[in-house]
Amino acid sequence: MSIFEIIEKDGAGRIGRLKTAHGIVETPTVMPVINPNINLIKPSEMREFGAEMLITNSYIIYSHEDLREKALSLGVHGLLDFDGPVMTDSGSFQLSVYGDIRVSNSEIIDFQMKIKTDIGVPLDVPTPPDVSYEVAEKELELTNERIAEARRIVPKYSDFIKSSESCQMLLAGPVQGSLYDDLRVKSGNFVRELGCDVFPIGAVVPLMSNYRYSDLVDVIVSSKKGLGPSVPVHLFGAGHPMMFALAVSLGCDLFDSAAYALYAKNDRYITVNGTYPLDRLKHLPCSCPICMQNTADSIRKSENKEELLSRHNLYVTFEEIRRIKQAISEGRLLELVELRCHSHPRMLDALYALKKHGAWMEKYDTATKSTFLDCGTFSSHRPEVIRFRNRLERFTVSGTSIIRSGKTSIDRNFDNLFSFKPPFGAYPSELDGNYPFNAEVSLNQDEDVIETAISNTIHLIKQNPDAEFTFVKSKQLRFIPECFFNELSEICKIIDKVEQDTVNEFENNI
Numbered sequence: 001m002s003i004f005e006i007i008e009k010d011g012a013g014r015i016g017r018l019k020t021a022h023g024i025v026e027t028p029t030v031m032p033v034i035n036p037n038i039n040l041i042k043p044s045e046m047r048e049f050g051a052e053m054l055i056t057n058s059y060i061i062y063s064h065e066d067l068r069e070k071a072l073s074l075g076v077h078g079l080l081d082f083d084g085p086v087m088t089d090s091g092s093f094q095l096s097v098y099g100d101i102r103v104s105n106s107e108i109i110d111f112q113m114k115i116k117t118d119i120g121v122p123l124d125v126p127t128p129p130d131v132s133y134e135v136a137e138k139e140l141e142l143t144n145e146r147i148a149e150a151r152r153i154v155p156k157y158s159d160f161i162k163s164s165e166s167c168q169m170l171l172a173g174p175v176q177g178s179l180y181d182d183l184r185v186k187s188g189n190f191v192r193e194l195g196c197d198v199f200p201i202g203a204v205v206p207l208m209s210n211y212r213y214s215d216l217v218d219v220i221v222s223s224k225k226g227l228g229p230s231v232p233v234h235l236f237g238a239g240h241p242m243m244f245a246l247a248v249s250l251g252c253d254l255f256d257s258a259a260y261a262l263y264a265k266n267d268r269y270i271t272v273n274g275t276y277p278l279d280r281l282k283h284l285p286c287s288c289p290i291c292m293q294n295t296a297d298s299i300r301k302s303e304n305k306e307e308l309l310s311r312h313n314l315y316v317t318f319e320e321i322r323r324i325k326q327a328i329s330e331g332r333l334l335e336l337v338e339l340r341c342h343s344h345p346r347m348l349d350a351l352y353a354l355k356k357h358g359a360w361m362e363k364y365d366t367a368t369k370s371t372f373l374d375c376g377t378f379s380s381h382r383p384e385v386i387r388f389r390n391r392l393e394r395f396t397v398s399g400t401s402i403i404r405s406g407k408t409s410i411d412r413n414f415d416n417l418f419s420f421k422p423p424f425g426a427y428p429s430e431l432d433g434n435y436p437f438n439a440e441v442s443l444n445q446d447e448d449v450i451e452t453a454i455s456n457t458i459h460l461i462k463q464n465p466d467a468e469f470t471f472v473k474s475k476q477l478r479f480i481p482e483c484f485f486n487e488l489s490e491i492c493k494i495i496d497k498v499e500q501d502t503v504n505e506f507e508n509n510i
Contacts, residue, residue, distance in 0.1 A: 010333040010369070012251040014253070033057075056087075061115070092126050105122055106150075109153050125140075175199060199234065213350035250361075264305075265306055288319070379422075
């Protein structure tokens with residue numbers, strides 16, 4: 001029996017259902033981080049914002065005697081006063097900051113089981129970016145040893161569902177390996193084959209803190225290649241809504257956010273397009289309850305400023321999650337990704353990095369969706385375009401063929417009619433109006449998009465050497481520079497413009 005069921009898909013993203021001992025969680029979702037020592041917003045209030053699941057730190061609980069005793073007595077759910085699923089981290093973050101902590105891997109696993117957490121995490125070693133390969137490989141070996149030890153301690157899901165008396169904790173298998181693709185793949189393979197239940201991609205906070213979103217894309221994709229397409233993936237430490245759509249499109253299902261509180265503590269106001277210092281805000285660009293009941297000035301002067309900002313930040317965070325789910329349902333997730341990536345130059349770097357992973361994403365993308373919206377930067381590398389290119393060999397053409405961007409008066413003189421539309425290129429006109437050729441495209445195209453369309457058209461023509469092709473350069477295609485027609489002109493006839501005298505001359509020569 002699987003703990004994770006995929007309901008809808010778009011790109012490599014999906015809507016899923018994660019089964020835990022305290023209920024089913026719909027993903028993608030965010031787990032607000034709860035510090036047991038500091039609660040500006042009570043855990044019991046988190047459902048108000050849309051939270052279905054929380055995450056807290058078992059090491060902090062373990063290290064404080066009063067918290068530890070209460071958790072052992074009431075369980076972590078009783079400690080937090082939250083009846084939904086709770087995930088607990090092991091202290092790996094503290095390990096990365098302080099270099100050492102006063103607990104062993106087996107001790108923290110045993111403690112998480114005793115406090116009846118829903119998802120427990122071994123004490124993995126979070127290897128930072130830019131270390132040597134040797135260091136990353138050595139630390140990955142230690143992480144894998146600890147995960148294997150935890151797997152021996154924690155009963156597997158298939159075992160505990162048979163008995164309500166056994167431990168019902170799901171085991172997280174963190175994926176490490178720094179920036180080395182092969183180590184991330186190796187790590188993903190290891191934890192998947194070991195039979196872990198939830199799969200956090202670890203040690204990515206330094207990448208996000210330093211706006212290294214291009215590297216983040218590569219880390220997620222290489223981790224996913226090892227993990228495969230069907231397991232629940234948690235992107236550890238990802239809490240800013242600006243990058244949720246990007247991460248979801250790559251197959252991440254769970255996020256944990258301390259950003260809502262940390263940013264509020266520093267007077268920072270979160271939006272999906274970035275973060276604003278509160279003292280620079282004259283207007284509140286949001287319709288959440290906090291922003292509708294306050295002004296920027298009243299929040300600045302409030303004694304509860306930090307709590308008000310925390311609440312706003314949570315509302316914005318979960319609003320974006322709902323927007324992403326709707327985009328997946330509509331088949332428009334990649335359009336949302338492009339929109340978000342244009343909100344910051346370093347996010348745009350991530351979109352360019354995404355281009356080289358288009359073929360990987362195509363394997364998991366659905367074959368039919370709603371209207372294809374061409375947004376420019378990523379269009380020629382989207383799964384739909386790659387899939388079309390791969391299937392050009394299926395078109396067998398003989399006789400005479402015309403390629404044009406719209407109907408012409410000379411269509412009747414040809415055996416086959418092809419439409420031309422970037423970023424696809426030429427395709428049988430019978431497919432007009434069908435996905436993805438129902439694309440809404442700009443009248444001005446990037447050279448990358450034009451190059452893909454012309455390249456696909458040339459490929460189609462060369463695949464059918466016995467056919468005779470004519471390409472019509474209509475006014476709708478005036479955005480295409482002349483240089484792109486050089487190779488095309490060597491393998492087919494080109495009509496420069498569709499004016500009556502040109503048409504008449506052409507018809508007279510048939």
